[in-house]
Amino acid sequence: MGWISSDNEHEGYAACVAPDGRLSGSTTAGGMLFKGLTGHYPPDTTMTDYEVIPDSEIIGWRGACECGWRGELWQRVTSPAAADFSRRRDYVSPEEFANASGQVEDAIHDEWKAHIAPSEAILGVEAAAREYHQAGHRLDKTVAAAKAAGASWADIGRAVGISRQSAHERWADK
Numbered sequence: 001m002g003w004i005s006s007d008n009e010h011e012g013y014a015a016c017v018a019p020d021g022r023l024s025g026s027t028t029a030g031g032m033l034f035k036g037l038t039g040h041y042p043p044d045t046t047m048t049d050y051e052v053i054p055d056s057e058i059i060g061w062r063g064a065c066e067c068g069w070r071g072e073l074w075q076r077v078t079s080p081a082a083a084d085f086s087r088r089r090d091y092v093s094p095e096e097f098a099n100a101s102g103q104v105e106d107a108i109h110d111e112w113k114a115h116i117a118p119s120e121a122i123l124g125v126e127a128a129a130r131e132y133h134q135a136g137h138r139l140d141k142t143v144a145a146a147k148a149a150g151a152s153w154a155d156i157g158r159a160v161g162i163s164r165q166s167a168h169e170r171w172a173d174k
Contacts, residue, residue: 003109005116006123012112014100015064017073018053023064031055032098058098061090063108063115071111074104143171 002013002025015023016032026033031054033044041051063071075089076098083091090104100108143156157167 003112006120009067009119010069010112010116011066012069012109012115013064014061014105014108016058016098016100017060017062019057019059023062023070024053025064026050027097027099028052032058055096055098056094061100061104061108063111065112065115069112069115071108071115074100074108140171140174143167144174147171 002011004011013025015025016027017023018032018034020038022034022036024032024034028044030042030052032052033047033050034041034053035050037043037049037051041053044050044052058076060076061074063069072088077083077089077091078094080091083089085103085107090101092098092101099105139160143160146156146159147153152164153168153172154164156171157164160167162170
């Protein structure tokens with residue numbers, strides 16, 4: 001399962017890590033699909049430029065994003081006793097699918113959200129800037145209407161919170 005940023009510029013996921021460091025987000029009945037052929041694993045029957053690495057050989061998980069960002073490795077350990085979440089170690093039985101546990105996937109999702117936080121914040125800045133410009137245009141139009149209705153520069157300045165002279169300098173030529 002993946003995650004999409006609000007601007008649709010980032011798609012993140014918890015990727016399985018092969019022994020040679022390649023990342024995969026896809027699975028098949030025989031194991032995990034990894035792009036590229038090394039000759040160490042059988043090629044997939046339908047996606048011939050992918051290898052199928054058995055679930056038992058997956059060494060861990062890492063956050064990945066379509067933009068190229070990669071999170072730190074969460075190591076897959078060989079026994080439940082060796083699992084230590086604080087040291088980024090988790091146990092998934094070699095007989096099970098190699099997908100990250102829910103706890104590790106949640107932690108990777110949090111890391112990915114930190115990765116996209118700047119771009120998400122920029123969306124807020126862009127929205128506020130649009131609203132600011134729209135409000136400025138609305139203010140210009142309402143000042144023009146007030147002046148046309150006979151309001152003085154002193155009244156307009158007072159309503160806006162500026163001096164009569166500042167109001168005149170700002171809107172007299174508009």
